[in-house]
Amino acid sequence: MPSNTESAAEARNPATSDLVSAIQDSIARHVRYSLGKSWNDFSCRDLFDAVALSVRDRLVDIWLETDERFRRDDPKRINYLSIEFLIGQSLGNHLHNLGIRGLYRQAMSNFGADLEAVEESEEDAALGNGGLGRLAACFLDSFATLGIPACGYGINYEYGLFKQEIDSGYQVEKPDNWLAQSTPWEIPRPEEACLVPVYGRIEHGVDRKGAYNPMWMDWRVLIGVPHDMLISGYGGSTVARLRLYAARSSREFDMQIFNDGDYFKAVEQKIASETISKVLYPSDAVIAGRELRLVQEYFLVACAMRDIVRRFEQGHAKFQEFSAKVALQLNDTHPALAVAELMRILVDEKELEWEEAWTITQATLGYTNHTLAPEALEKWPVSLFETVLPRHLQIIYEINRRFLDRISVTHQADVERIRRMSIIEESAPKQVRMANLAIVGSHSINGVSEIHTELVKSSLAPDFYQLFPEKFNNKTNGITQRRWLLKANPALANLINSTIGERWLTDLYGLRELESHAADTSFQAEFQKVKRSNKEKLAKIIQDTARLKVDPDSLFDIQVKRIHAYKRQLLNVMHIIDEYLCLVEDGRQPAGPKTYIFAGKAAPGFWYAKQMIKLIHNVGRVVNNDSRASQWIKVAFIPDYRVSLAEKIIPAADLSEQISTAGTEASGTGNMKLALNGAVTIGTLDGANIEILQEVGGENIFIFGLKVTEIRAIREQKSYRPWDYCARNPRVKRVVDSFSSNLFCPQEPGLFAWISASVLDAKDEHFHLADFTPYVNAQDKSGNTFRDRVRWARMAILNVARMGKFSSDRTVTEYAREIWGVKGSRFAD
Amino acid sequence: MEIAVDNVGSVAVATVPVDELDASNAAEFKRDMAPVLQTNTRLVLDLSRLRFVDSSGLGAMLSCLRQLSSKSGDLKLCGMSKQVRGLFELVRMHRIFDIYGTKEEAVHAFKH
Numbered sequence: 031m032p033s034n035t036e037s038a039a040e041a042r043n044p045a046t047s048d049l050v051s052a053i054q055d056s057i058a059r060h061v062r063y064s065l066g067k068s069w070n071d072f073s074c075r076d077l078f079d080a081v082a083l084s085v086r087d088r089l090v091d092i093w094l095e096t097d098e099r100f101r102r103d104d105p106k107r108i109n110y111l112s113i114e115f116l117i118g119q120s121l122g123n124h125l126h127n128l129g130i131r132g133l134y135r136q137a138m139s140n141f142g143a144d145l146e147a148v149e150e151s152e153e154d155a156a157l158g159n160g161g162l163g164r165l166a167a168c169f170l171d172s173f174a175t176l177g178i179p180a181c182g183y184g185i186n187y188e189y190g191l192f193k194q195e196i197d198s199g200y201q202v203e204k205p206d207n208w209l210a211q212s213t214p215w216e217i218p219r220p221e222e223a224c225l226v227p228v229y230g231r232i233e234h235g236v237d238r239k240g241a242y243n244p245m246w247m248d249w250r251v252l253i254g255v256p257h258d259m260l261i262s263g264y265g266g267s268t269v270a271r272l273r274l275y276a277a278r279s280s281r282e283f284d285m286q287i288f289n290d291g292d293y294f295k296a297v298e299q300k301i302a303s304e305t306i307s308k309v310l311y312p313s314d315a316v317i318a319g320r321e322l323r324l325v326q327e328y329f330l331v332a333c334a335m336r337d338i339v340r341r342f343e344q345g346h347a348k349f350q351e352f353s354a355k356v357a358l359q360l361n362d363t364h365p366a367l368a369v370a371e372l373m374r375i376l377v378d379e380k381e382l383e384w385e386e387a388w389t390i391t392q393a394t395l396g397y398t399n400h401t402l403a404p405e406a407l408e409k410w411p412v413s414l415f416e417t418v419l420p421r422h423l424q425i426i427y428e429i430n431r432r433f434l435d436r437i438s439v440t441h442q443a444d445v446e447r448i449r450r451m452s453i454i455e456e457s458a459p460k461q462v463r464m465a466n467l468a469i470v471g472s473h474s475i476n477g478v479s480e481i482h483t484e485l486v487k488s489s490l491a492p493d494f495y496q497l498f499p500e501k502f503n504n505k506t507n508g509i510t511q512r513r514w515l516l517k518a519n520p521a522l523a524n525l526i527n528s529t530i531g532e533r534w535l536t537d538l539y540g541l542r543e544l545e546s547h548a549a550d551t552s553f554q555a556e557f558q559k560v561k562r563s564n565k566e567k568l569a570k571i572i573q574d575t576a577r578l579k580v581d582p583d584s585l586f587d588i589q590v591k592r593i594h595a596y597k598r599q600l601l602n603v604m605h606i607i608d609e610y611l612c613l614v615e616d617g618r619q620p621a622g623p624k625t626y627i628f629a630g631k632a633a634p635g636f637w638y639a640k641q642m643i644k645l646i647h648n649v650g651r652v653v654n655n656d657s658r659a660s661q662w663i664k665v666a667f668i669p670d671y672r673v674s675l676a677e678k679i680i681p682a683a684d685l686s687e688q689i690s691t692a693g694t695e696a697s698g699t700g701n702m703k704l705a706l707n708g709a710v711t712i713g714t715l716d717g718a719n720i721e722i723l724q725e726v727g728g729e730n731i732f733i734f735g736l737k738v739t740e741i742r743a744i745r746e747q748k749s750y751r752p753w754d755y756c757a758r759n760p761r762v763k764r765v766v767d768s769f770s771s772n773l774f775c776p777q778e779p780g781l782f783a784w785i786s787a788s789v790l791d792a793k794d795e796h797f798h799l800a801d802f803t804p805y806v807n808a809q810d811k812s813g814n815t816f817r818d819r820v821r822w823a824r825m826a827i828l829n830v831a832r833m834g835k836f837s838s839d840r841t842v843t844e845y846a847r848e849i850w851g852v853k854g855s856r857f858a859d
Numbered sequence: 860m861e862i863a864v865d866n867v868g869s870v871a872v873a874t875v876p877v878d879e880l881d882a883s884n885a886a887e888f889k890r891d892m893a894p895v896l897q898t899n900t901r902l903v904l905d906l907s908r909l910r911f912v913d914s915s916g917l918g919a920m921l922s923c924l925r926q927l928s929s930k931s932g933d934l935k936l937c938g939m940s941k942q943v944r945g946l947f948e949l950v951r952m953h954r955i956f957d958i959y960g961t962k963e964e965a966v967h968a969f970k971h
Contacts, residue, residue: 225942225945225946225949227914227949227950230914235955237951237954237955238954238955238956238957239954241954243951243954243955244951245950245951245952245955246949246950246951247914247917247918247950248914248918249914249950250914251913251914378948378949378951379945379948379949421950
């Protein structure tokens, strides 16, 4: 059905039928000449390709105009380096942003096809694990919408994040070969391929002037082939570029072995070098020490830097101007090698003096931290580093030597502090600390929520904060409302547009105008109708994928995110068990029927997380099949969580579970997406939840649990005694005992006994039992509130209305103004 | 490979006759350069045909330079493409070799 978002945008087009006709011609031309297919003989996939190619034509036109504009104006360019870009599907997003969805819908209809079906046939580009990669994708949308001259740099993984299947409750990973059929969105640029040397050794010598000259010898070479994805901005005036590099082996790399007569070894080596961009590493996997990952990180940095320097040199002769014309933002430490690579280029290739090169490097680079756990910070063994990047290790040693010399003056006697701040960890084996490298080499270090930034300053890098406090700043994460409301929830977007207009699409603070409608019963009814419709759609998905019938009138309590200990899916399950046991053993019913919905992937090597998936399934099997409980409680796990699935789940949520242990979630962005779609949050004072609380008000959110300061005190005093909670509260004990009683694993006795031991251990890092009762209370409160439909509707509407702060447009604008020193066309005023 | 050598006064100008100097032909290049290096001390290597060089190729040229240096001679390079020049810079070998844009400039440099 056409939406008013479409008609409003397209009303500006005077000759709609001509435009539709031109679109049909374009699609037909691509079917014939791009795909080489007859009109009578092509598949659904072919139709998607042809439609996408016709949209890409428009993107190319806008891109060429954008590129021309930026070349002419010569603004400072932003380069966003990220090992992940979690793009998801693109077609629908482009159609919305370009304001042509209605035209394409009509064109499809004229062909006897359905636009939604064509959009749905698109494979997700799953080039990321979760929040970090999706943040990068949201930023690209905002760059283009705001007219910021920016380019994303990443890796063109042949295999994205694995596809998740469930077998008897266990996660099974299947490869995601998303490029198997190629993608119409990518434009290969083999003519701009670059050479990336790796491995080898340093030969110490002197140059023609007698100065020390370390030469990088016996390297092997990889070839980085760029593939461009064009990113439309809302309104269609600017297109940004995401440049993804694929690794190719060089011919000569194989030829020596080939000539020696070992054809198979030559082929193996070719495959080995092309492996660099083969697969995305799942997060939480033990990747430190994995040579391929280090090569992968360098490959990204080397390709990006070469492209950035090449583009700079096209218009500028002096590298002294570099930082005035180029900004590089490092999305976490994965691209932190950019510090050493830029120094290498400036000192080795451009022959700048070290100090001058260092000034330029620091002024160019900014580092975004996403990690709070010190043990999760990236480190690489020096020996591995020396093998893979011998020249870069030399440079890092020199950066470190000069840095330590400097701080030795200011912190003369404090050997321990100097040891902590060193880029090289003097452990056995010695390691290169990538976060320290990024901090030392950048002019800006930012956290991604207010509390996270404070924790970076006080806990993660306090020594650095004391040394240069001016470098540290906060940039609370955001999400693009174009994907997460306009595209994901068209019915709600239409309701908002017809109530307050479209301003929110480029200024999310515009949603504030909804506040005056929050108590309006007719608006509430419309709002609830939209929610109910979204829940019906999700119920069908659950039926189709999890083979479970759920009631759309029940409270949809949703926890969708990577499965991880700190995100505490376990706490959620413990509450479900409690609710179930209260019902079947105590005869106490919950306030109303509830459907607990989970989705998320566990890293393949992360046993704990995979056990959680099994636990959710087993608890679901018991609860869903118990006639005493099934009318009150249902538990569903929807497999293969990904961006396109998130777009269907999130609009259907009533309650948003954001229950990480305080001080562990850097920001979270799922919390923002859910609230923007009218879910009320139940959460801890962690990450961006705190700012959501500030925005929506305490009466419109269910906050519970230990605070960061309380957890810190418990840890310092070693005062956590989980068994006390068991002793004091029989309900807690009953839930804990259920894990060891085989209630949820009759076929596999003992399967979950470890959970009892784990939550009763004083070393439980996530304080499950301490937070259990406050969580149950918050759940009761939310369940009771949900029964008051008018009150709940008002809360949900106010959550939507007060999400203005959490647009990635706001986040990117802050980066632009406060870190990069640039303006975009949209916010120049 | 057939390496053509022209003499311009006391300077020999050898032209690298391949598009790519890499692991597949670096040993052959060294072998065929041996007589040129034996009979000359002032040598210009014309790289204008070369489009790609890998670490083996760079190593072969470095070996030529060292042989000439050991008998107080010199090797100058000319005619590098942007890509080849980029590789020299990448591994800091542009600081070891005397590099000129044209053959004439390289030959002329020997006179000073």
